Every structure is written in structure tokens, then in C-alpha cells.
Amino acid sequence: MAEHTTKVKRPTIKDIARESGYSKTAVSFAFNDPSRISKKACEQILSTAEKLGYIPDPMARNFSLRRHLSIGFLLPQEIQYSLNNPYTQQVLLGIGSVCEKFGYTLTLIPPLNESVTEAVRNAAVDGLITMGMQVDMDIVSVMQTRHLSYVTIDGTADKQMPSVNINDEEASYEIMKTVLQAGHRQLCIIGLGKDVFAENATSPSLPSRRLAGYRRALEEVNLSLDDVTMLVCEPTLEEGKKKGNEILALDKNITCVVAMSDIVAIGCILSWSEAGKKIPQDISIAGFDNIDEASFITPKLTTIDQPAHEKGRLAAQALFQMINKAPLESVHIEIPYTLIKRDSVFDLTSQQL
Amino acid sequence: MAEHTTKVKRPTIKDIARESGYSKTAVSFAFNDPSRISKKACEQILSTAEKLGYIPDPMARNFSLRRHLSIGFLLPQEIQYSLNNPYTQQVLLGIGSVCEKFGYTLTLIPPLNESVTEAVRNAAVDGLITMGMQVDMDIVSVMQTRHLSYVTIDGTADKQMPSVNINDEEASYEIMKTVLQAGHRQLCIIGLGKDVFAENATSPSLPSRRLAGYRRALEEVNLSLDDVTMLVCEPTLEEGKKKGNEILALDKNITCVVAMSDIVAIGCILSWSEAGKKIPQDISIAGFDNIDEASFITPKLTTIDQPAHEKGRLAAQALFQMINKAPLESVHIEIPYTLIKRDSVFDLTSQQL
DNA sequence: CACTGATACTAAACCGGTTTTGTAAGTGAG
């Protein structure tokens, strides 16, 4: 082949202008607003572009127009961990459904050099959705300095931060109450993340809100959090299996585990099954989230249904409102949850009858 | 508050230069290569930046450096459909793991105005990974015109297109053989996507490669594809359930379904359970992918294990090699699969003994 | 026929960084 092009430089708008005999302006119009130029000019420009293989550089365009056409989903940890949970994935899909409606892409933003703040500084997006993250002032300050819009899911709902949540305290209360009403007293709670015990009064984190709900239910039967075994775990199947085994090894005669995450609960069930335990007879478990898998694991999981997809959708919707400078109906969106009673919590009371 | 700033314009490098008394160049160096300026200058500039709330604009920076620091995951359909499959999600995680290693973000790119080509034209990324897509010449030509690197997963492995695949024909042959050896003859195949029957000789699509494997196994027992019921389905749980019900309504006395996707197989199982069928006694099923769920559905699914995470990882690794102008060891990567025999295919032969 | 307004275009400024080129001052060697 007689390819004489050693330099494979893609043509720019300038090349098309020169080659077609028109100005850069005209070329720009040909692509963006053909009504601004004559039909003849437009055709000539477009055919020249076609001939030279010209496609307007999206980055240059976006830069010039001061936009990115993408919103970011900020991950608190490695993608591996953050997205390895069907609940999070559903949230992601909810966000995505809104993005495509607006012609936006969705950028997954893991920590950069292990730093979330660093990632936010460099994020090439028009707005951010954070999730499962204790959003500290550092991050908020960077977002504000950058004039980035942001919404948080499952975060702390303080004044600054538009948010989407269910009433975690109430939901947790309900599921713990269910467990207690079934007669369980030897309990183990599997919390989320590392800050589960950090109860900051002004803006309690999601795990601490759930813990508060558990506590309230416990206190109604004269128990306290000190009376239950507390574990903490990343919400992945693998981690859940590990905790499941740990609990068996604990030798504390625990009758029911209350997990803050279905995927962890399912991990427990799998490890217990392997260990030959009968569930829920030998050991019961309650989850949180109601992921698809909760309904087809054996036994079917008793859990809190929260509309994950809807959370993502509403958060993204709010974010786009902010990006488009439209006022938000409400800064803190709270959506309903549902207690789902299935087969994973054994009723000790009926047994005793 | 005496906020007198009506215009909330973020400061630029120029503002920092003026305010600190140095040049734009110096400011740029202060952030990117402090060794190029004196310590004093650097400190002054950085403190001025801090004071004025200056963070370098990532887009301007990337634009200037002709890079995006993001790679794209091109979705053939709405995010909703494309990512609503644990298999795809695992691939995504695999891609993501490599991205974070390189300090890149991962952009999910759904079709733009219903057009994948349009999405590729506008994608603000350094490279693309496509999946589950019949990548047509249109798309390839846009990627080439834009000088974008690309790798395809589960696509057609022709000369042009670097790819990552398992040997789908062989794997499909094996699982169909398993089904046939168990004595099943009244079969239904649930294929993928719309082009399952389009067998293009030069570059067969993934579904047609799998079909070829099925056919080879069938022919060994003197059956042909015409002897089995053929359905096609998007790989989501919901669609799977629908197909499951359709199959029951078919009234063809089908004894075993061979699905090209676990999530569809699981959908079938769920719908059959609801309909009161005993699985696998009343009706058997084999899947493909070996997603986590395959091992904890009841009955456990007989399927082909393919390393989804690894697929994503290798594809991303190859893509980064291309982006960094490093030569690829091999353009077409093939990775091993494993036949997993579990409990979802009833053995008709042992029953007859 | 002069004036108005619309049409079809171009030149130049602009977006906010990086990089090349240039220069003045300081340093060390011969």
C-alpha cells in the first residue's frame, strides 16, 4: 500500500476550514447549527469533513462549552469493593437510567492514589453522586471550591448536602423488633464499614443511624447494644462468608444474626450451609436491602426492602436539577421502605408452645 | 453575611499568577513540577491558590495534555439492560480494577439518541471496551477515525478488533453434550440478543458461535437445531422469568432448557418454582457464565464457568497497552472455561435403570 | 435613491491550562 502518511494526525476544524475554503466559524456552524450558513456551504464543508475523516473533538468541544456531559459516581473504595454488591449495582442502574435520558455518560470514580479527595479534585464531571461514604469536610470543600453539584445517597443528611435516604433508624428498629418478637435474645449484629460505632451527634452516619434503630428495639425488651455481639464487615459476599464462619467459631450460642446488608447475610447463609447448619432452625438471620438474591436464597431472607434503583434515580434527578440551576423541591429526599418477612428468622416462641 | 460576590466565578491560573505576582508558567510549575521554581515562589503561589480557592481545572488540563484519564465501557443498550446481569457486572469490576491501577476513571457509555455510533463520536475517553455487541463497521470506522484504541469482549474476533473471549463453541458443545448424555432430547435453547440466528461465516457473533457448539453436540446424537425449540432473550432476570413461563405454556413436553446465560436460567427456575414445578425432575436447565447466584439457587445450576472478572481485567490491560503505544502480546486473547456439573440437569438415564 | 434589515460569511477573542522559547542573573571553571 502506498500509505505516505507517517504522521497520523487527525484533522482539526482548521484543516477542514482551509480545505473547504471556508472559515472555522462556518465549519463549526455546519456541525452545530446549519441554519446559520448557506446550504451550499454546509454541504461542501460536510463533504470535506467526510473526505478528510474529521470528527469534532469532543474534549475540545466540551472544554469550550464548559461542560463534561458526564456525571460521576464517587466510590469510597476500590471498584472491586464498592460495586461488589447487588444493592449498589441497583443504585448505579438507577443513576444510569437518568443519565442516558439527559444524554450524559456515567463516570465511575474510584479513589485516586488511595485518596477520595484527590479523585474529586481531578474528576472530569459536571456533578457527583456519593454513596456509602462518610463525606468529610475535606471532600465537601473540594466539591464546593470546584463549584461541583453533588448529591449523597445513604450519607449523612446535614444542611449542606442534598441527600436521598430511607428512614434507616425506623427501618432498623422494625427489623430488630421482628427478630426480638420471634424470641431471639442471643444476637449478633453485623454492621457496615469501619465507622459503625462512631456516633457523631450532629450528623450520624448510616451505620450509626441503623444502630440507633436496633438499640431502640433492644431497649424495649431491656437489652442494650452491649448485650449483643458486634461485628463489622464490608458488604461483599466473600466478607459475608468470612463473618459467617467467624460467628460459628465464636461459640457464643448466637440464635440470630442481624446484618446491615443482604449480601453479607447471604454470605453467612452460604457458609453456614457448608458447615452443615440448618437455617433458620440452628441459626437465624435478618438482612437489609432486599436484593434480588434475598428472595431466591434458601431460606428466603427476612429483610428490609429499600428501593435501590429509585434511590439512584432520585439522586441523579436531583443532581441534574442542580446542574441545570433549577431549584430542588426538597434537599433531603426520604423514600419509603418495606419490612419483608420471609423464612430466615426462626420463630422461637411458636416452638415453645 | 457580607457576601459581596454576586458572580461566583472560580479563579483561574491567570488569577493566581496576577495575585501572587508570578507568571502563569510559574503557577503551572508550582502544581506540576515544583523543582522547576524556587521554594519561595512555590510556597507563595500555593498559598495564594489556597487563599483564593484555586483548584486547576481538570478538563483544561486534560485538554491541553491531549488525554482524558478515562476509558469507556460501551454499552450496546440502555444501562438498565446491559448491566442488569451479574456476569456483565463482574466484567465491569475486572475492567475497573485495572483502571484504578492506572489512575483512570471508568466511563459507562450508553447509546446516545439510541445510537451507539453517536455515543462513540462523542465519548470523552482515551479508549473503549465493547461487550456483547455486534460491532459493525460503522462503529469501528468512527473509533479508527477518532484514533481511539479499543478492545472487544465476547465479540467477533476478526483481524481488526483486539478481543478477549473463551472458546464459546467448545464450551457450548460441552454443556450441550452433558445435557444429551443425561438423556434429554426434548430441548429448548434460549439464545442471546436478536442476532442469534445470523451466522455470518467470516465473523460469527457470540450467540452464533455458541449455537454452533450446541449443534455439533446435537449432531452427534443425530439431532439438528431444527429439532429443538429456539427462543431468544435479553440477559436479565425479568426476561428470564418471562421465558420460563412461555416455555411452560408451550406445551411441548420439553425436558431440558439450555440457556446461554445463567441469569436467564435462574429466571426460568424462579418462574417454574412459582408454577409449582419440581426442578430438575419436572424440567431441567443448564446455564452459561457461572455467576455467583448459580451456586446458591435451588437447585444449583449446571453451567459453564467463565472468568468474567478476568475477561474484564485482560481487556482493560490490553487497552492500556494500546493507549500507551506498547505492542500487544496477542491480539486475540482466549482464556479457559470450566464445565460445572451441579444439580439442575436431571439424569434421565439413571432414572430408567 | 438612501436607509434598514437580513443573510452569509470572516477575524479574532476566548475557554484554562501546558509547553516552548527567550532572557536576565547567578555560578563555577579556566
Place this chain on the structure above:
DNA sequence: CTCACTTACAAAACCGGTTTAGTATCAGTG
């Protein structure tokens, strides 16, 4: 002391688009 080299900075070009401001032509109007 002079020359060569380094250091520390600034000016200007550049990335590839969009947009503003401006100009020439032409049609329509009173």
C-alpha cells in the same frame, strides 16, 4: 575576568473547538 552553564522566571504559542463582533452583499421599503 570571561565564558559556559545553570537557575528562575516570563512571554507567547498552543491544544481545538465556540462565540462575539464586525463586514460585505443584497433585498426590500418609503
